[in-house]
Amino acid sequence: MPVAKTQSSLYLALESLPSSDRQFSLDVKTKIPPQGVTALFGPSGSGKTSLLRAIAGLDSHLTGDIIFGDQVWQSQTYRLATYRRPIGYVFQESSLFEHLNGEQNLRFALNRADTSQLQIQYSDVVELMQIGPLLKRYPHQLSGGERQRIAIARALLIQPKLLLMDEPLSALDDALKQEILPYLETLCHQTQLPIIYVSHALDEVIRLADNMLVLHSGRITDQGPTQELLGKLGTTFCHYQDASVVIQGKLSAENASWGLSELHFDGQRLRVKTPERKIGEDVKVRVQAKDVSLSLSAHDDTSILNRLQVKVDQIAQEPNDNSMFTIRLLAGKTPILARITGLSVHHLQLKTGMTLYAQIKSVAVIV
Amino acid sequence: MTLSADDLSAIWLTLKLASLVTCLLLVLTTPLAWWLSRTQSVFKGPINAIVAMPLVLPPTVLGFYLLIFLSPNSAVGKLLDQFGIAPLPFSFTGLVIASMVYSLPFVVQPLQNAFSAIGSRPLEVAATLRASPWQTFIYVVLPLAKPGYLSAAILGFAHTLGEFGVVLMIGGNISSQTSVISVKIYEHVEALEYQQAHSLSLLMVGFAFLILTLLYSQKKRQHNLFGGHKKAETDSPFGEQ
Numbered sequence: 117m118p119v120a121k122t123q124s125s126l127y128l129a130l131e132s133l134p135s136s137d138r139q140f141s142l143d144v145k146t147k148i149p150p151q152g153v154t155a156l157f158g159p160s161g162s163g164k165t166s167l168l169r170a171i172a173g174l175d176s177h178l179t180g181d182i183i184f185g186d187q188v189w190q191s192q193t194y195r196l197a198t199y200r201r202p203i204g205y206v207f208q209e210s211s212l213f214e215h216l217n218g219e220q221n222l223r224f225a226l227n228r229a230d231t232s233q234l235q236i237q238y239s240d241v242v243e244l245m246q247i248g249p250l251l252k253r254y255p256h257q258l259s260g261g262e263r264q265r266i267a268i269a270r271a272l273l274i275q276p277k278l279l280l281m282d283e284p285l286s287a288l289d290d291a292l293k294q295e296i297l298p299y300l301e302t303l304c305h306q307t308q309l310p311i312i313y314v315s316h317a318l319d320e321v322i323r324l325a326d327n328m329l330v331l332h333s334g335r336i337t338d339q340g341p342t343q344e345l346l347g348k349l350g351t352t353f354c355h356y357q358d359a360s361v362v363i364q365g366k367l368s369a370e371n372a373s374w375g376l377s378e379l380h381f382d383g384q385r386l387r388v389k390t391p392e393r394k395i396g397e398d399v400k401v402r403v404q405a406k407d408v409s410l411s412l413s414a415h416d417d418t419s420i421l422n423r424l425q426v427k428v429d430q431i432a433q434e435p436n437d438n439s440m441f442t443i444r445l446l447a448g449k450t451p452i453l454a455r456i457t458g459l460s461v462h463h464l465q466l467k468t469g470m471t472l473y474a475q476i477k478s479v480a481v482i483v
Numbered sequence: 484m485t486l487s488a489d490d491l492s493a494i495w496l497t498l499k500l501a502s503l504v505t506c507l508l509l510v511l512t513t514p515l516a517w518w519l520s521r522t523q524s525v526f527k528g529p530i531n532a533i534v535a536m537p538l539v540l541p542p543t544v545l546g547f548y549l550l551i552f553l554s555p556n557s558a559v560g561k562l563l564d565q566f567g568i569a570p571l572p573f574s575f576t577g578l579v580i581a582s583m584v585y586s587l588p589f590v591v592q593p594l595q596n597a598f599s600a601i602g603s604r605p606l607e608v609a610a611t612l613r614a615s616p617w618q619t620f621i622y623v624v625l626p627l628a629k630p631g632y633l634s635a636a637i638l639g640f641a642h643t644l645g646e647f648g649v650v651l652m653i654g655g656n657i658s659s660q661t662s663v664i665s666v667k668i669y670e671h672v673e674a675l676e677y678q679q680a681h682s683l684s685l686l687m688v689g690f691a692f693l694i695l696t697l698l699y700s701q702k703k704r705q706h707n708l709f710g711g712h713k714k715a716e717t718d719s720p721f722g723e724q
Contacts, residue, residue, distance in 0.1 A: 198610035199611075199615055200613075203611060205611035213627075214627065215626040228614060
């Protein structure tokens with residue numbers, strides 16, 4: 117996929133109008149990096165979608181400044197109309213024009229694209245989203261996942277400088293979600309297009325986002341690189357069921373005859389199931405907190421392959437479930453989270469600074 | 484079937500009147516219907532009421548006020564006179580204006596319902612695809628509202644064909660100028676020319692059946708068009724009122 121030439125960061129300083137009768141008031145001031153995928157993450161009702169709609173100019177409930185590169189999109193006295201902003205937008209549910217077939221929907225975008233900077237080719241997008249055979253069909257003849265793939269292609273063909281995606285998977289059931297996620301991953305990693313991705317699903321964020329901006333009741337609670345935030349305690353999401361860390365490292369082919377390879381990072385190694393054609397490459401793996409157990413000694417008599425010597429860095433009781441604890445461990449300098457019971461914490465007499473062994477039951481390669 | 488030359492000219496006049504009124508209404512009331520479907524203004528209620536008034540008022544009341552309003556002695560009449568325009572009552576032009584008032588709700592309401600059914604999402608999508616408001620209206624709203632336009636055209640046309648009271652009040656019965664089918668039938672009955680009244684009446688019945696069949700099968704197509712994702716609002720051609 118081609119590269120967007122001009123990349124600009126997005127500056128936001130927005131708050132709710134005092135008169136707006138919303139349940140929460142939004143107050144956000146931040147800068148969104150000019151490349152990669154930034155996830156706007158938070159529970160429903162936290163203001164993610166309002167913020168995204170304000171960036172697109174679809175909502176007038178928020179007042180303040182939006183500046184993209186050197187272009188003012190909104191100020192106290194000015195608002196650039198949505199159709200003049202160089203954005204692409206993917207809505208939550210299928211938003212294809214019902215009176216046009218797939219191809220005509222794509223042409224609608226192509227005909228209005230800024231031709232001076234045609235970067236994303238029609239044929240490339242059709243191939244990326246694998247929608248060639250679907251293009252002659254009308255939206256009502258397509259499945260939800262197929263419609264959403266065409267909608268994403270359409271948003272790319274307008275040649276945006278910033279792609280906004282509002283929970284593009286949330287209206288789909290799990291099977292469809294799994295069907296469409298690989299396309300999104302390819303999109304996020306092959307285009308250099310900056311993407312703002314709204315989601316309340318941590319697993320999507322982990323798979324797709326380079327940066328996170330965490331919203332809670334209309335305020336930013338955390339912001340930073342995904343890997344860094346995931347390994348932190350005290351974030352609003354570190355006690356989620358699927359709390360995880362992401363570890364990045366180089367794959368080497370050892371134990372290949374067993375279908376395994378080794379991931380080297382920070383002087384440590386993890387054995388992972390060999391992904392296709394990834395040997396020698398940098399990959400990311402996801403380790404879920406619930407898959408990490410702790411042991412005071414290095415047992416060899418276990419089926420668990422991955423055992424890392426770690427140091428206890430922080431211990432936190434879960435706010436919603438007093439019987440559970442999340443432990444932040446450091447393998448070298450790489451954080452790993454473990455989710456264990458209070459009884460275990462007491463039994464092992466866990467203390468900050470202790471050295472012990474983390475047994476990792478499963479490691480999933482994500483990229 | 485016995486149709487005199489006079490009857491034929493009445494049929495022709497009626498078709499001309501109904502077509503002209505329908506076309507004018509479709510074009511002129513589109514902005515009104517669009518505004519009514521979008522606005523949250525406090526005037527929405529009263530304006531809706533005014534639009535719907537011809538539905539409930541006796542046609543004679545409409546005709547009476549139009550007659551007064553357009554008469555040569557009224558402000559409008561005097562103004563027209565200054566521009567050298569002949570008085571409107573008992574003329575074809577007057578009949579067109581009166582029929583437009585009379586058929587207004589039958590055109591505005593289907594359009595308004597069609598616009599409301601589109602919702603704001605397609606408009607937002609079009610805006611994110613760099614379509615200006617005008618482009619959005621032409622390339623998105625109009626195609627999506629096509630079934631509404633068809634309903635509005637059919638209803639407006641059929642309703643104008645059937646008017647009697649307003650025509651009688653403002654048009655009278657001037658051959659090939661204001662003498663439409665419905666008035667002609669009345670005239671035949673008054674003159675005890677039942678055979679001729681039969682011919683014209685049967686024509687109207689047949690036509691009404693044809694046009695309503697067209698209307699209801701069109702509704703069905705609209706339902707299919709949306710493939711069940713977006714249900715046709717109701718079974719009534721008027722939609723919800």
